[in-house]
Amino acid sequence: MVIVEVLKALADETRIRILNVLYKETLCVCDLEEILKLNQSNASRHLTKLKNAKLITGTKQAQWVYYRVNEKILEEYSFVNELLKKELDKIPQCQKDVARLKKYKERGGSCEKNVRIDDN
């Protein structure tokens, strides 16, 4: 059951948080590490699970891999679209993550630069 594989990929807090920020902006693994304070290998592993469920797509550019939400699956499964569009913004943790994303961007955060959000 493909649907259940998609639901399994969605049924994890960290992956929901990842999807939330990737829905707003294309980011690479190290971006996500900084914004969401994820361990590198854990970030990579979660991204792989989302990619395997076709929820995100990855594009390699030099040594960086940029991930973004896969628009095709939003068309195919309207419930995923509803979830991303209507529900994630209501979650306090996700709101915090979006704020961190903005702060990261304001500081010129990107893969090529080693930008920190937290000042300690």
Next chain:
Amino acid sequence: MVIVEVLKALADETRIRILNVLYKETLCVCDLEEILKLNQSNASRHLTKLKNAKLITGTKQAQWVYYRVNEKILEEYSFVNELLKKELDKIPQCQKDVARLKKYKERGGSCEKNVRIDDN
């Protein structure tokens, strides 16, 4: 994260199958056992998980507990509504289960009667 608890409850094939038939009709545990060929304790446990996630409601009547989809959560979370309304009918296994539900009803299946679907 409440949403993740809901998603976790949804992220299981057996529970999807249960939701599919409960979306069509109120049923008790023993109904579900026969229609979906579930082990009694497993059926009960899955129903408990769905109930804890507020996806279904249970009503006790004598020794029987009747379960149905919780309409309130469909209003609260439109993505669940989309999933139940748009996706489950597309799943072959779910289609089979609905056929079994009909057959069960045609044979007068209910809690008070010991109705079998499979003739062996």
Next chain:
DNA sequence: AAAGTATATGATTAAAATCGAATATAGTAA
């Protein structure tokens, strides 16, 4: 070519989840 950086993967551990058999609990029938 060696060193450095980004990311995926292997290994390991701990926690969570699943399942069937057995049993406890609650309600009904005899």
Next chain:
DNA sequence: TTACTATATTCGATTTTAATCATATACTTT
């Protein structure tokens, strides 16, 4: 009251999942 039925819960075994550290792989810089 005892026997029966429906359902929830316990128990034990197994599987799955999540996380971190270490390492492999791929690309860039020196």
